[in-house]
Amino acid sequence: MFKMFVFKGGIYRHDEIVDLIEDLGGIVMQKTPMQTEVDVVFAMPEYDLPYLRERAKRLKGEILDIPFGDMEIAIVAPSLSRHHLPHPVCDISEFLRRYGATTNIVGLARGYGKTIFQISDKERHMIGEHDAAIFSFGIYGECILLKAKALASFTLPHIICGGPADIEGVDHYIGNMGRKASRMRSAEDIATLEEVKRLLQEQVEERRKEIGKDPYIFPPPYIKRAIEDQMGIRGSLGDNPVVLHLDGLRVKLPYATRADDVAAVTVGGRTLGDIARIRKSFLNDTIIVSLIPQSELEEANE
Amino acid sequence: MEVVVRGGSPEENGHLKKLTEDTFKELALGKKLERIILVSDIGIPAIYLGCRFKRDVQPVVLSDIARIREQGGETRLQITEERYYDEVISVLGKRYGVESVVQDERNIIFVKGIFPDLEKMVVYDFTEEVREHIIDALWHILPEGFKVRRFVHFEDGFVGTVSDVPTIREFDIQMQAIADEMGAGWHV
Amino acid sequence: MNIRVDGEERTTEARTVGEVLGFKPTPDVPVLVMRTTTKEVEVHNTYDIETSKGTITIETRPGPVHDAFKERLPQLVDLPLQWDDKYAATFGTVPLPFEPTRKSYDYDRYEVLMGLMGHDRQQGILAFQRQGHIWNNGIEKAGFGTVIKGRSVLARLGRGDSIRSVSARTENAELYDITMATSPDVPVHDGDIVLSKLIVDLHDESPYAVEHFLFLTKDGRLPVSEVHTTFATCSALRGVELPPEHIRPRTRGSLSVRTSGKEKGTVYVYLKDVVEDKTHTVFGETISGIELVQEAQPGHHVRVEPRYVRLNTLGNTVADARALAQRAGIAFVVEGTAGDDDVVVSQHPELSTAVMAEGSITIEAVDPTRVFTVRLFDDLAPQTAAYFKTISGLKTRSLGRLTVFFAHEDMDMVLFSGNDKLAGTLTPENHPEGVVRAGEIGITNMASRQRGTIGIRFGDSTEYGPTGEDFSHTNIVGKLDNIEGLRALKEGDTVYLLLET
Numbered sequence: 001m002f003k004m005f006v007f008k009g010g011i012y013r014h015d016e017i018v019d020l021i022e023d024l025g026g027i028v029m030q031k032t033p034m035q036t037e038v039d040v041v042f043a044m045p046e047y048d049l050p051y052l053r054e055r056a057k058r059l060k061g062e063i064l065d066i067p068f069g070d071m072e073i074a075i076v077a078p079s080l081s082r083h084h085l086p087h088p089v090c091d092i093s094e095f096l097r098r099y100g101a102t103t104n105i106v107g108l109a110r111g112y113g114k115t116i117f118q119i120s121d122k123e124r125h126m127i128g129e130h131d132a133a134i135f136s137f138g139i140y141g142e143c144i145l146l147k148a149k150a151l152a153s154f155t156l157p158h159i160i161c162g163g164p165a166d167i168e169g170v171d172h173y174i175g176n177m178g179r180k181a182s183r184m185r186s187a188e189d190i191a192t193l194e195e196v197k198r199l200l201q202e203q204v205e206e207r208r209k210e211i212g213k214d215p216y217i218f219p220p221p222y223i224k225r226a227i228e229d230q231m232g233i234r235g236s237l238g239d240n241p242v243v244l245h246l247d248g249l250r251v252k253l254p255y256a257t258r259a260d261d262v263a264a265v266t267v268g269g270r271t272l273g274d275i276a277r278i279r280k281s282f283l284n285d286t287i288i289v290s291l292i293p294q295s296e297l298e299e300a301n302e
Numbered sequence: 303m304e305v306v307v308r309g310g311s312p313e314e315n316g317h318l319k320k321l322t323e324d325t326f327k328e329l330a331l332g333k334k335l336e337r338i339i340l341v342s343d344i345g346i347p348a349i350y351l352g353c354r355f356k357r358d359v360q361p362v363v364l365s366d367i368a369r370i371r372e373q374g375g376e377t378r379l380q381i382t383e384e385r386y387y388d389e390v391i392s393v394l395g396k397r398y399g400v401e402s403v404v405q406d407e408r409n410i411i412f413v414k415g416i417f418p419d420l421e422k423m424v425v426y427d428f429t430e431e432v433r434e435h436i437i438d439a440l441w442h443i444l445p446e447g448f449k450v451r452r453f454v455h456f457e458d459g460f461v462g463t464v465s466d467v468p469t470i471r472e473f474d475i476q477m478q479a480i481a482d483e484m485g486a487g488w489h490v
Numbered sequence: 491m492n493i494r495v496d497g498e499e500r501t502t503e504a505r506t507v508g509e510v511l512g513f514k515p516t517p518d519v520p521v522l523v524m525r526t527t528t529k530e531v532e533v534h535n536t537y538d539i540e541t542s543k544g545t546i547t548i549e550t551r552p553g554p555v556h557d558a559f560k561e562r563l564p565q566l567v568d569l570p571l572q573w574d575d576k577y578a579a580t581f582g583t584v585p586l587p588f589e590p591t592r593k594s595y596d597y598d599r600y601e602v603l604m605g606l607m608g609h610d611r612q613q614g615i616l617a618f619q620r621q622g623h624i625w626n627n628g629i630e631k632a633g634f635g636t637v638i639k640g641r642s643v644l645a646r647l648g649r650g651d652s653i654r655s656v657s658a659r660t661e662n663a664e665l666y667d668i669t670m671a672t673s674p675d676v677p678v679h680d681g682d683i684v685l686s687k688l689i690v691d692l693h694d695e696s697p698y699a700v701e702h703f704l705f706l707t708k709d710g711r712l713p714v715s716e717v718h719t720t721f722a723t724c725s726a727l728r729g730v731e732l733p734p735e736h737i738r739p740r741t742r743g744s745l746s747v748r749t750s751g752k753e754k755g756t757v758y759v760y761l762k763d764v765v766e767d768k769t770h771t772v773f774g775e776t777i778s779g780i781e782l783v784q785e786a787q788p789g790h791h792v793r794v795e796p797r798y799v800r801l802n803t804l805g806n807t808v809a810d811a812r813a814l815a816q817r818a819g820i821a822f823v824v825e826g827t828a829g830d831d832d833v834v835v836s837q838h839p840e841l842s843t844a845v846m847a848e849g850s851i852t853i854e855a856v857d858p859t860r861v862f863t864v865r866l867f868d869d870l871a872p873q874t875a876a877y878f879k880t881i882s883g884l885k886t887r888s889l890g891r892l893t894v895f896f897a898h899e900d901m902d903m904v905l906f907s908g909n910d911k912l913a914g915t916l917t918p919e920n921h922p923e924g925v926v927r928a929g930e931i932g933i934t935n936m937a938s939r940q941r942g943t944i945g946i947r948f949g950d951s952t953e954y955g956p957t958g959e960d961f962s963h964t965n966i967v968g969k970l971d972n973i974e975g976l977r978a979l980k981e982g983d984t985v986y987l988l989l990e991t
Contacts, residue, residue: 019751024720025740025764047719047762138445139317140310142344153622155599163317178317179442181324213549213638222765268739295639299544 002027002043002219004069004100009061011038017056024048027221029069030240041069041100043221066100067201070220070244071131073101076108088161088177089136091184095193096134096200102243104130104283119150125282131207131246132157132200139163139178145170157203159196174199207246216291217275218267220244223289226267227251248276251287255280262287303335309342309349318342322443329439334432336459339480340443348451348465348473349444352480355432357458362386365421372416379411389425397423433460452477456488491680496687497778508674511686517672519711519791522782524666524683536659537635539566542651544643546618548602550635555604558586559616559634563656570652572607572615577623579647583607586614586629594626595633600644602635603627616653618644670785687793688712688759688779690745696735697843699747699773702727703757704800704842705886711791712757714783721758722783729876730755730886735771740764743776759783801845803834805889805988808855821850828855835861835889835986859975861986864890864931866968871920874933874967881908881944882987890987892944897979903956904979906944908933913942922961925952929970932956938963946970948977 007017011033018028018040026044044052049063056063073096077089093103108123119127127133133156137144144162148170151160160170163178176192184193224242227249228234233241243250251262259280263273272278275297277290303326307319318340326332334355341350364370368390369380381387387409394403394413402414413420433455448464452473461481463473474490481488492501495510504510507521515521539546550556565584572582578597590609597603599622606628607613617627618637637644666683669676678684692700706712706727715725734749744760750769758770761784766772774796776783782792801818803811809830815822832855845851864884866875882890892906916935926932926947932955934943945957955964970976971990979985 016752019748019753019769022767022769023748023753023758024718025762025767027765045720045762045764051718139314139321140342140344140347140445141314143347143445164311164313179321181321181328181442210638214547214641293639295545295547296642299640299643 001045001215002070002221003046004029004041004043004066005049006064006066006069006100007038007040007042007056007061008064009038009056009059011036013059014038014040014061017052017059017061020052020055024052027225029221029224029244041066043070043219067204068096068132069100070246071101071204072129072243072245072250073103073200074106074127074130074133075103076106076127076133076135086180086183087136088180088184089134091180091189091193092134092136092161092177092196095197099197102240106133106283122282128156129250129281129283129288130156132159132204134158134196134200135160136177137162141167144173148173157200157207159200161196172199172203204246211246214293214295216247217270217294217297218291220246220249220291223265223267223272223276223291224249227262227265227272230265231261245290248288248290250281251289253287254285255287256285259287262289303332304337306337306339307342308340310344314342318443325439325443326436329435331432331435331439335436337484339483341476341480343476346465346467346470346472347448348463348467348476349448350461350463350473350476350480351440351444352459352461352477352484353436353440354459354484354486355429355436357429361424361427361429363421364390364423364425367425370421373412375414375416377413377416377420379413381409381411384409386425393423393425429458454488454490456486458486459484459488461488461490491678493678493681494683496685496689505677506674507671507676507678507684510678510684511674514674515671515676515686518789519793520670520672520786521793522685522779522785523669523671523676523678524685524781525669525679526681526683527665527667536638537656538659539656540654541643541647542654543646545640546637546643547639548635549638550602553634555588555629555632555634558588558604560658562586563658566616566653566656568652568654569616571647571649574620574647574649577621577625578617578619579644580605580615580617581653582615583613584616585612587611588614588629588632590628591630592626593630594624595631596622596624597627597633598622598636600637600641601633602637603629603632604634605629605632620644668781668785685779685782687795688782689777689795690774691777691797692774692843693736693772694843694847696771696773697841698732699735699771700843701800701802701841702730702732702747702755702886703745703773704796705802705888706757707794707796708800708888710793710795712759712783712794714786714788714790714792715756716788717784717786718761720762720764721760722786723753724757724759725753725755727755727757727885728753729880732771734768735773737766737768737770738772739766740770740772741775743780744772745774745776746770746772798842798846801842801851802840802888803837803851803853804840804887805861805986806834807858808832808834808853811851811853815851818846819849820845823850823852825852825854828853831858832856833858833861833889833986833988835891856986860984861889861988862975863971863988863990864968865971865990867920867966871965871967873915873917874919874935874965877908877912877916877942878931878933878944878967880912881942884987884989888988890989892985892987894979894981894983894985897981897983899977902949902951903945903947903958904976905957906985908942908944910940910942916941916965918962918965920966922955922964922966925950926955926961926964926966927969929973930956930966931968931970932964932966934959934963935965946973946976948973 021042026042028042030041032039053063075089075093089105096103141164144167148160160173161177165175174196227242241252259278263278265272279288281288305319305322307315336354336356339352367383367386371378404412406412444464451463451465451469453462461477478490481490508514535550537548569581572580590606597619601619603617605615605617607615609628712724713726716723731754732749740760741763746758748754748756748769749771808828811834812822834853834855836854838852839845868875879885882892884890895907896905918935928947928949932945934940934957938959943957947956
């Protein structure tokens with residue numbers, strides 16, 4: 001129902017756009033003011049998007065689609081401790097953030113060798129908490145093939161990045177990456193990054209369709225607003241304490257002390273604990289909220 | 303700088319060669335390198351490497367940056383370049399013992415004793431710095447997950463093997479082949 | 491013929507919209523005629539499979555395996571679970587018309603397929619993949635659908651479970667031919683739906699918003715300002731600040747009013763379901779006629795029938811007020827004495843919602859000589875008229891009032907207090923030309939320090955305006971019907987105003 005957008009424009013009169021977003025049933029996720037300009041990230045049904053765009057244009061602003069604005073994406077890389085030169089993970093991360101994604105660079109403990117590429121259960125869970133994963137592999141086709149096989153049962157939308165232009169037998173693969181000596185700035189590099197975005201978006205759209213067929217009782221942006229209002233937490237200047245997922249949220253508060261508060265948040269007459277699974281993240285000390293599909297809730301009540 | 307890459311497919315070699323050239327250019331090390339050879343054997347997997355750098359840079363010796371005088375059984379050094387103060391103290395201390403070196407004033411150092419070759423003592427050798435930087439750069443170039451299995455240093459270069467698997471005889475054979483190719487009379 | 495008018499079935503001989511409704515639709519006040527073109531459409535690509543552990547909903551693709559499935563729906567009832575493992579759960583057996591095959595195929599997670607146990611056509615099974623798996627299910631490329639709902643039910647199935655029933659989903663797709671009738675001659679046919687008004691229910695929890703809406707629609711019409719896909723707006727009372735009342739999700743047909751921002755006071759009629767917002771008080775919902783709003787154009791007036799009539803008698807004669815109370819079935823109490831022709835100037839309670847709850851009103855009335863009728867020049871002095879309505883209260887009430895702040899027997903005019911803050915943006919408009927007439931209402935504009943003052947002269951003047959200022963500092967906003975009784979006013983007196991109808 002909701003899609004993610006960002007309004008970019010002058011701070012003067014931007015409240016008119018915010019008001020119109022509220023009128024159209026949208027929810028403001030984050031406002032980032034920068035001197036005389038402001039970025040407003042919001043979720044909204046698409047019904048009157050053209051009208052909103054027109055109003056934004058009249059104020060010399062614009063509305064951009066940010067297709068990954070309600071997602072957290074894991075960029076899986078080996079530990080970067082010994083690499084102080086640019087690594088494609090930084091370029092990938094920055095590029096996806098332009099389309100709204102929250103990104104986490106997840107390092108694998110066991111490194112990335114050919115025989116040593118093992119992804120532990122804990123690491124699978126860590127990555128699995130995200131909405132999508134980008135794996136950044138090296139330059140040897142044989143190695144990448146082996147690693148891809150290890151990822152065969154991976155069900156999350158994902159992309160495998162590597163050096164060779166193409167590798168037979170590896171799905172969701174984008175080449176011409178591998179490792180770079182400098183930031184990916186050339187027209188060719190940007191085209192490669194656009195491919196990553198495009199291929200990822202295809203998979204994400206499939207996942208959105210699936211969710212659309214078995215939807216949650218309330219969408220994540222609505223839950224985010226309820227959590228922020230009731231727990232008195234709101235991000236400022238780029239910091240985001242509640243991160244959206246396609247199937248829920250991540251609340252950046254310590255699980256041990258605050259999980260009960262999160263479960264007690266009320267939405268539409270129910271508590272969050274009733275309509276979601278709340279557990280500790282495998283990645284860090286944050287709280288993962290996974291919404292339960294409405295169809296399951298209804299059956300449980302019968 | 304000559305970069306030689308062998309062992310993988312032409313595309314893989316090309317990628318590694320470009321990465322190596324770009325990385326060294328980015329770090330302004332290109333001019334200091336004579337030749338670098340990388341041979342990959344993904345079957346094992348292992349990468350054999352060799353690097354030869356230029357030694358034409360003269361090291362800085364004590365007489366270049368200090369006025370040396372004998373004074374009452376001790377050697378008095380007046381350091382003329384501020385950036386070498388610490389280096390001098392450190393190098394002198396390593397050679398003659400920390401107790402023998404006294405910093406009287408910021409740029410005046412006394413060494414207890416008279417040493418005939420003191421003026422030729424190397425204070426700073428750029429080449430060692432270059433070696434460090436080249437090795438640092440290699441960690442960016444070499445595939446992740448490959449551990450260093452053998453590394454042999456020479457005056458103007460080194461050879462080594464990085465691999466997933468522990469050392470086998472093949473490593474020595476390959477490294478010697480690279481050493482021979484360098485033509486510097488290296489023996490692994 | 492049989493037609494449906496505003497939610498009620500009717501049998502009629504009438505042939506046109508005008509005859510059916512008993513009034514004439516016009517280009518400004520149109521009505522809607524809807525004719526159905528398509529009825530129920532059965533959508534055969536979704537099935538609900540009820541099992542002993544819950545319902546699994548599948549979406550299917552056309553093909554021979556889907557056809558085999560569809561033909562055997564009755565045979566699937568009470569089919570027990572045959573076997574299950576981490577890759578799949580299967581139900582059977584039922585005979586299937588397929589050739590057995592020994593090849594293995596790659597089936598995706600959540601795929602639905604048919605198979606044959608032991609390569610025996612009599613031992614057919616229905617299988618649901620829990621995980622992607624390559625296996626020999628006995629039938630070539632037998633996947634025909636995907637589990638879209640109930641994936642956790644699939645995970646929980648085990649020995650002893652069975653299928654209880656299978657039903658195909660049907661979807662009602664009703665399509666209409668819509669005609670916006672702007673004249674009475676538009677013909678009606680058997681089976682048509684005619685919508686002539688918006689029938690709305692109002693919520694008691696939002697009395698101020700309800701009152702605002704009733705005032706807005708006191709002449710039985712809702713003027714439409716904008717029509718979008720999500721909502722239509724009525725901005726006639728934009729600027730009125732209301733306290734936030736009941737916040738709830740907005741559904742198709744919801745009526746809300748904005749309580750903050752530039753558009754506060756604007757009424758919204760929602761055409762789609764959207765979430766609630768702190769800035770929108772939802773005070774009512776549509777019982778019938780939402781399509782009329784959906785098809786309206788800016789400038790149209792939509793006829794409105796709220797659940798109860800506005801029960802505010804300010805400005806009415808006592809006689810009219812009494813009659814209104816009687817019609818609404820509420821008690822009528824007069825404080826002090828008042829003749830039938832006296833004008834009601836205060837009422838308690840004032841909000842219609844509260845009146846309905848209490849069942850009675852108490853009014854105070856004054857001699858009609860203290861009530862003046864005002865004609866405002868909305869076209870010539872729009873800003874000034876808006877200011878005047880706000881100061882006098884005519885923006886939100888039928889009866890306005892002004893307080894005299896200066897009157898002297900030697901002065902040829904009377905001055906009323908305004909609000910110099912609000913008048914700060916009162917730009918000069920509609921200056922007097924050559925002469926100011928008695929009875930004309932003038933307001934000092936922002937060019938002067940006394941901005942916002944309201945004044946009326948008892949006699950014509952060619953030198954100064956009704957507030958004693960230069961013509962260039964004066965905006966003429968309207969005219970009183972008569973000036974009898976103005977001379978007698980003293981400082982502190984209240985003067986009552988009615989808008990000329």
